[in-house]
Amino acid sequence: MINTSIVSAQEEGILPGLSALSESDARESAIAFVNMTTSPGLEGAIIIVDDDTRQSEQWRSSLGFDAEFTLKNQIFNGYWGLAIVGGRIDDKMELIGDNGQPVHLDLTRDVVALRGSSGLSFPIDQHFKLRPFLSLVFADLRSESTINGLYDNDNNQTILSFNSKAQLLSAVVSVDAIYSRWYSNYRLELSAQYNLVYTEAVSEDNPILDTDVWNSAAQLESRISGPTNLSFAGRPWRWSAYANFTSFLSHNKSSLGYNNLMEIGASLDWQINIKPLEWFGWQSLGFRVGLIVGEKVEGYNVGLLAR
Amino acid sequence: MNRRNFLIVCASLFLNACVQAPVFKGDGYAFIKSNYPVVSINGVEVEPSYTVDIEAGENSLVIVYHTYRYEYYCTFTWIAVTGTAYEVTDQDNKYPLTLYRWIRKNSLWASRLDPIDPLSCDQKQKP
Numbered sequence A: 001m002i003n004t005s006i007v008s009a010q011e012e013g014i015l016p017g018l019s020a021l022s023e024s025d026a027r028e029s030a031i032a033f034v035n036m037t038t039s040p041g042l043e044g045a046i047i048i049v050d051d052d053t054r055q056s057e058q059w060r061s062s063l064g065f066d067a068e069f070t071l072k073n074q075i076f077n078g079y080w081g082l083a084i085v086g087g088r089i090d091d092k093m094e095l096i097g098d099n100g101q102p103v104h105l106d107l108t109r110d111v112v113a114l115r116g117s118s119g120l121s122f123p124i125d126q127h128f129k130l131r132p133f134l135s136l137v138f139a140d141l142r143s144e145s146t147i148n149g150l151y152d153n154d155n156n157q158t159i160l161s162f163n164s165k166a167q168l169l170s171a172v173v174s175v176d177a178i179y180s181r182w183y184s185n186y187r188l189e190l191s192a193q194y195n196l197v198y199t200e201a202v203s204e205d206n207p208i209l210d211t212d213v214w215n216s217a218a219q220l221e222s223r224i225s226g227p228t229n230l231s232f233a234g235r236p237w238r239w240s241a242y243a244n245f246t247s248f249l250s251h252n253k254s255s256l257g258y259n260n261l262m263e264i265g266a267s268l269d270w271q272i273n274i275k276p277l278e279w280f281g282w283q284s285l286g287f288r289v290g291l292i293v294g295e296k297v298e299g300y301n302v303g304l305l306a307r
Numbered sequence B: 001m002n003r004r005n006f007l008i009v010c011a012s013l014f015l016n017a018c019v020q021a022p023v024f025k026g027d028g029y030a031f032i033k034s035n036y037p038v039v040s041i042n043g044v045e046v047e048p049s050y051t052v053d054i055e056a057g058e059n060s061l062v063i064v065y066h067t068y069r070y071e072y073y074c075t076f077t078w079i080a081v082t083g084t085a086y087e088v089t090d091q092d093n094k095y096p097l098t099l100y101r102w103i104r105k106n107s108l109w110a111s112r113l114d115p116i117d118p119l120s121c122d123q124k125q126k127p
Helices: A023-038 B003-016
Strands: A002-008 A045-050 A054-069 A077-096 A102-123 A128-151 A157-183 A186-202 A211-232 A235-247 A260-270 A274-276 A285-294 A297-306 B029-041 B044-055 B057-066 B070-080 B085-089 B098-104 B109-116 B120-125
Touching (some): A023 A077, A023 A128, A045 A285, A054 A102, A054 A297, B044 B057
Parallel strands (some): A002 A157, B029 B085
Antiparallel strands (some): A045 A054, A128 A157, A157 A186, A235 A260, A260 A285, B029 B044, B029 B057, B085 B098, B098 B109
């Protein structure tokens, strides 16, 4: 006999009979998903985790822009960025209940976030600059989960459903080290970015998410670009190929199913070269295609990229 | 006027004031604005300046790009066209600075066209 019930997480608390899923697992999973979606430097992607006991599909997408602007009479430049970010995860896990029975966990999370960044860019020389900046991220997280396979007091199998909402405010301190050099008409760009994230989460219906957490992530990026014979509206196109590595340093691997991602791809960038609002330069608008790989993870990245 | 319309009017006025048409000194002049200081015009050292009226025709400007290790003295030589605005900025191009023809497209943005590299950028160690 299968009983179905819908309860709030607050009413249920820790699930009896499922010690394989701890409070910290649930908390870290939610925070890791938000960080994976909203951290600066991450772009659109669809990521699929296919493990023996876990299948999940995650996507993230952002609409935003970041740029440097000149501060006259100063060696350093200013830096700003603004983005609307969205993401979703459909996570299916096979767990073992305390009685040894299989328990199925279906989890769906949706997040919408607004990210604003501000900082400075210090040119050390013509080729190398350091860019420290601070980002504030406000995120609204909705979660729905269904747990199938636990037994109630009468030894009947149950299906439990949880819905919860949380609001998260993250402060992200980032340092980006960027090296670039031209070889004839080809430009090589290498960068390393470190993000230290402090997240304060508030939830009225899920005390597990009423928490604050520190996390960190690092990214290594390399990109080479070159000219093409194409032009549109009098503006040239350039091709580029890139390889990026992202590591969520402090996440537990069970949170998302991976800690490290490698992405390789190519883009075609139209050199729009305009100056909006007489403030900052918008150099290119590109179409990007990338392949994401990792341990038991694969994915892709298709989208527009403004620089 | 309700608050919403007032905000729309304020935002419109703000955006309309963003990109202004360049003002020229007179006939036979062009205008250049630079994100970095112009220190020499046609071989004559001048007080560092970010906007310069220049006579049409061939001009040679030296503009300094500052970094923490070096200063780059970039020399631009080109034929300035009367009634044309130019802009010098850093854009991660081959040289630290690039000269563009600057055209106001509308009140929201301007276009940077016809990039010109400097003839040279002399790298000098900072004192």
